[in-house]
Amino acid sequence: MIKIEYPPYQPKIKKEDNREIIFDEVRKKWVILTPEEWVRQNFLQYLVQVKKYPASLIAVEKEIKLGDLKKRFDIVVYDAASKPWMIAECKEMNVELNKQVLDQVLRYNITMQVPYLVITNGSYCMAFQCINTELKELSELPVKI
Numbered sequence: 001m002i003k004i005e006y007p008p009y010q011p012k013i014k015k016e017d018n019r020e021i022i023f024d025e026v027r028k029k030w031v032i033l034t035p036e037e038w039v040r041q042n043f044l045q046y047l048v049q050v051k052k053y054p055a056s057l058i059a060v061e062k063e064i065k066l067g068d069l070k071k072r073f074d075i076v077v078y079d080a081a082s083k084p085w086m087i088a089e090c091k092e093m094n095v096e097l098n099k100q101v102l103d104q105v106l107r108y109n110i111t112m113q114v115p116y117l118v119i120t121n122g123s124y125c126m127a128f129q130c131i132n133t134e135l136k137e138l139s140e141l142p143v144k145i
Helices: 035-050 099-112
Strands: 013-016 019-024 029-032 058-060 063-066 069-072 075-078 084-090 116-120 124-131 134-138
Touching (some): 035 058, 099 124
Antiparallel strands (some): 058 075, 075 084
């Protein structure tokens, strides 16, 4: 597992209709602040500030089709040619990173076909490289090309 060292981050948070909302700098909109959203927003900052992934190549909560089902992935990072490069699935901090979470991101990859998969619960993440039909666990997130 990879321990995440988050950069300093001052999120914009406000109350609206008795709910806390947070400004998503990637989507450029206010979203409801849930425990999973907190992880997603901090992980996005990690990708942009620490790993130097260009925010312009990141998509958040986009819909994909898995057969007849419509699902939403958490984060997809694209390469310079606008091809999906990495999928990240975010879970709230009390969710264990286990086979069930990995299976979820693997199902998304049936459609997306990316070379890198990441699962995170905010405290830790696991990263994998997809080589043919094999998964190779990585000791750190891939360097963005």
